[in-house]
Amino acid sequence: MSPTINRRSFLGTSTLAGASLATGSLFAVNLTEKTKKLKVGLIGCGGRGTVALSDFLEACKILGLQGEVVATADAFKANAEAAGKSHGLGPERCFGGYDAYQKVVASDCDFVVMATPPAFRPVHLAAAVEAGKHCFIEKPVAVDPVGARAIIATGAKAATKGLGIVAGTHLRRTAEYRRNKALIDAGAIGAIRGGVVRWNGGGPWIAPRRAEESDASYMTRNWLNFTELSGDHIVEQHVHNLDVAVWFLGRLPVSAEGFGGRARRETGNQFDFFSIDLDFGDGVHIHSQCRQIFGTHGSGGEIFTGVDGICYGSGKVTGKAVEVAPITVDSGNAYVQEHVELIRSVLAGQPLNEAKTIAESTLVAIMGRISAYTGSFVRMADLLENDKSALYGLACSPTALDFEKGPIKLPAEVPPVPGDGAKFPTRA
Numbered sequence: 527m528s529p530t531i532n533r534r535s536f537l538g539t540s541t542l543a544g545a546s547l548a549t550g551s552l553f554a555v556n557l558t559e560k561t562k563k564l565k566v567g568l569i570g571c572g573g574r575g576t577v578a579l580s581d582f583l584e585a586c587k588i589l590g591l592q593g594e595v596v597a598t599a600d601a602f603k604a605n606a607e608a609a610g611k612s613h614g615l616g617p618e619r620c621f622g623g624y625d626a627y628q629k630v631v632a633s634d635c636d637f638v639v640m641a642t643p644p645a646f647r648p649v650h651l652a653a654a655v656e657a658g659k660h661c662f663i664e665k666p667v668a669v670d671p672v673g674a675r676a677i678i679a680t681g682a683k684a685a686t687k688g689l690g691i692v693a694g695t696h697l698r699r700t701a702e703y704r705r706n707k708a709l710i711d712a713g714a715i716g717a718i719r720g721g722v723v724r725w726n727g728g729g730p731w732i733a734p735r736r737a738e739e740s741d742a743s744y745m746t747r748n749w750l751n752f753t754e755l756s757g758d759h760i761v762e763q764h765v766h767n768l769d770v771a772v773w774f775l776g777r778l779p780v781s782a783e784g785f786g787g788r789a790r791r792e793t794g795n796q797f798d799f800f801s802i803d804l805d806f807g808d809g810v811h812i813h814s815q816c817r818q819i820f821g822t823h824g825s826g827g828e829i830f831t832g833v834d835g836i837c838y839g840s841g842k843v844t845g846k847a848v849e850v851a852p853i854t855v856d857s858g859n860a861y862v863q864e865h866v867e868l869i870r871s872v873l874a875g876q877p878l879n880e881a882k883t884i885a886e887s888t889l890v891a892i893m894g895r896i897s898a899y900t901g902s903f904v905r906m907a908d909l910l911e912n913d914k915s916a917l918y919g920l921a922c923s924p925t926a927l928d929f930e931k932g933p934i935k936l937p938a939e940v941p942p943v944p945g946d947g948a949k950f951p952t953r954a
């Protein structure tokens with residue numbers, strides 16, 4: 527089938543990344559002497575956190591502001607010091623330990639960037655909002671239903687305090703995804719009847735245990751392989767694609783039924799692959815699949831099939847000719863754009879608050895994981911609303927607070943067994 531979107535009306539009304547700058551003329555940024563310099567603190571000084579901090583500073587530049595790093599925190603003080611040093615901070619402003627986040631939120635920063643493993647996000651966000659800070663929170667934001675609902679509650683509190691919260695869902699910041707969302711909303715592919723979202727690729731890094739190392743240290747360094755800290759890769763990584771599904775469909779799935787397993791991992795307690803059927807109601811199903819096994823086929827993205835056409839993630843859209851408004855972004859770097867949008871919204875007095883949105887997408891991934899781990903059919907209502915459900919109170923242990931109190935006990939490094947305990951029927 528050839529594309530039926532009218533090229534002129536489509537291209538003529540869509541402006542892509544970098545081609546057009548949204549500036550103060552579009553968004554009323556009322557700068558005062560005080561807001562010309564924005565102070566930022568970082569919690570979680572690893573790969574993403576250190577880059578996110580630079581992205582925040584770059585966003586300040588784009589907005590004609592100055593950014594200043596005033597404090598860093600990491601479970602390991604050396605990481606906090608390394609991150610701080612590259613921004614001119616002395617060791618007295620770089621804090622180590624599982625309670626180090628408290629020092630950052632108690633500092634004179636206006637904004638906090640959070641990029642620890644997701645298990646810690648609910649506690650850290652609550653503390654930062656309590657202290658009146660605007661927050662950038664890396665995805666995912668929880669590893670269990672209790673944590674996801676805590677993020678929603680903290681987001682509601684932030685709204686009452688006029689605080690901004692933006693999540694690290696970078697796909698939502700690209701002009702291409704925004705254009706396709708606008709095309710879908712304008713009816714280009716008609717009602718979405720089904721689709722597939724996937725993130726299939728190689729395995730994760732592993733951090734082998736060191737001699738004489740504590741359980742907490744080993745688990746923290748090897749967090750990507752422990753469900754209690756990462757949520758498993760369906761949550762930690764595939765949440766990006768699940769978030770696109772929720773965004774494009776405009777609603778949450780009502781239930782999940784799926785499976786997964788482990789063939790190759792050598793540490794931790796996670797699965798290598800998941801295959802989940804997400805029921806969005808009204809007969810609409812999205813197949814979610816993700817795999818982390820070295821040497822296997824790699825593919826990723828989203829496909830949505832509507833009654834009138836098809837949308838390929840951020841790429842091609844086939845269907846009806848529709849008009850959409852120009853899409854403008856400030857930076858072709860979606861990771862910088864996240865911070866531009868947070869800062870601009872705060873300065874405009876209309877802070878973005880994405881806590882609920884990212885908590886719900888995180889919960890969709892958690893729902894899929896629970897279904898695969900247990901072999902059960904899982905309803906979203908049992909995770910979000912039904913406090914009579916055994917799943918409502920599910921909290922992975924050790925928790926963030928267990929780490930803070932210490933010492934913690936390392937979970938067994940074996941994956942869950944679906945239908946655990948059920949016996950094979952015997953035949954004489």
Ligand SMILES: NC(=O)c1ccc[n+]([C@@H]2O[C@H](COP(=O)([O-])OP(=O)(O)OC[C@H]3O[C@@H](n4cnc5c(N)ncnc54)[C@H](O)[C@@H]3O)[C@@H](O)[C@H]2O)c1
Nearest residue numbers: 570571572573574575600601605641642644646664665694
């Ligand atoms: N948006 C994206 O594309 C993207 C990409 C990569 C990672 N991430 C997310 O960013 C987060 C961090 O990932 P990463 O790749 O930087 O991991 P990383 O292991 O490189 O860094 C995590 C850092 O957090 C520190 N840490 C752990 N527990 C802590 C605690 N309780 N308090 C303070 N510091 C603590 C660790 O010591 C480490 O330095 C994760 O949520 C991950 O999913 C997002």
